[in-house]
Amino acid sequence: MDKLHSLRPVLSVGGLSVSFFQHTVIHNVTMDVPKGGIAVIVGRSGSGKTTLLRAINRLNEEMPGCRTEGQVNLLLDGESVAVYPGRGERSIPVAELRRRVGMVFQTPQVFPVSVYRNLAMPLSVAMGCPRSELDDRVQDALRQADLWNEVSDRLEMPAERLSGGQQQRLCLARALALRPDMLLLDEPTASLDVRAARHVEELLMSLSERLSVIMVSHGLAQSLRLASFLAVMESGTLVRTLDEVAGMEEKDLEKMFEGAQMHP
Amino acid sequence: MKHSIPFLCFRLLTGFSAALVPTMVCVLMGYLLMRGVPVMGKELLFGSTPPLDAVFGRAPVWDGLWPACVGTFWLVVLTMLLALFPGTGCGIFLAELASPLQKKILGAAVDMLAGMPSIVMGLFGFMLILLLRHTILPDANTGLLLAAGCLALLVLPVLAASTREAMNAVPRSLRLAAAASGFSRSQALFHLFLPAAAKGILGGVVLAVGRAAEDTAVILFTGVVANAGLPAGLFGKFEALSFDIYYVSSQYQNQQELLHGFGAAALLLGISCLLLAIARLLEGSFRRKWQGKA
């Protein structure tokens, strides 16, 4: 890959504002997320992290009263794609966008069907994947999410019976099965115990070598462990971005929060 | 911890109310079965006609309940065939697709229809036949199809309302997760939301079946008679258990006939249970197919 190419940001947000029923939740956010590693968005609860993340795959539109302004550009498969295209720009169908940008939620959102169907249904219904390929792709995705060994003999079991950590990895597998170019993760370990959380973290680290990962985190320690790029949100605005967190400690980050509060 | 007196009273009252329902169910069912089961048998169903001849319609049944059973069965099945799709369709539209204004107007219409007394629905069917006779169809007469149509109108709001509630109960988080997986709205509706709401919709079907099986007022005006034999077709007169019960209890001349009424009531209960079991089996097999591998 040439130098110029690798310098292009995987995610570039310009003047993004999101409001629900005239109440502005995200104010004029502008940032470029470089390629490689995990980009982490931190901030207090209610600071608009989830909304910012959902602006990337247009999921805010599923909520009533939403209005989005500004630009979001993604680098998908080496090609720049405008999520909110202006006049004359090439647009991408929203279903395709969401397939190519997988998402995992704060609490595991498994579909109320079997483990197998959880992965096979989006593949066959949303993507039109031929039946003959389903088994291979399901198995492949479950392996990537390090879940295959645990569920290979229980594929017919209702997914709701898996443990919380397994459910979250199933959701990860469901996103991976669609072979996305980018993963969006909204506090993926918030509802898990420490061991399950570490397991997911390790998975994300290894996945980030192959695809772009953008993650909202609730913990400073976790952010420092995982982030290669850090964005700090406060009351709907972006207060800081950091391209380097090596050597930083939690208290340095905390200071940044306090600083943001002093100068709103 | 010490509870206050009002709280204790409240506890007592709610406990009493909770116990009241199962008690009444047991008393009712017990009484019905106690009186109905002893008369149950070949005699009650087929009178003096050989059962096989009666079942295959080779010989008429004079003083048995078999024709009424068949009549009620077909009445309910026809009603559900007519009402199931429009009812659930209306509910889905209300929950998923309607604009706020449409929700208001359509919702009001559904509520109004739900509040309509069944006797009015029967009268409506009767007037329809009169109208047809005076205009395009001089030979039009009341019959099974008309009765099922009017009953369908009666259960339509039940189905629509319960479908709407079941769809509204599909959690927002599931909707978001489906959208995030790249499902279009209609794909998500057919493959995820509808199956997830199937149990609630079945609840509405149960109510509708019960309502169609027990209603007497509608069929009174639309083609039920006391002695029609097996239904002669979609446009023929028919017998029905609910009407038989009503008829017997108002006209009985001896204890034996009254007992027939109890037998009919127990049979009606049985037929309702049978139809519900069929509905539940269908839902169960559908659910397994949806949740399973294939």
Ligand SMILES: Nc1ncnc2c1ncn2[C@@H]1O[C@H](COP(=O)(O)OP(=O)(O)O)[C@@H](O)[C@H]1O
């Ligand atoms: N669908 C919505 N409708 C109205 N307000 C919303 C909606 N989603 C989020 N908000 C508001 O936006 C703000 C930020 O929410 P969110 O993005 O979930 O924050 P975070 O993820 O950082 O906790 C909150 O004040 C919340 O009330």
Ligand SMILES: [Mg+2]
């Ligand atoms: Mg959040």
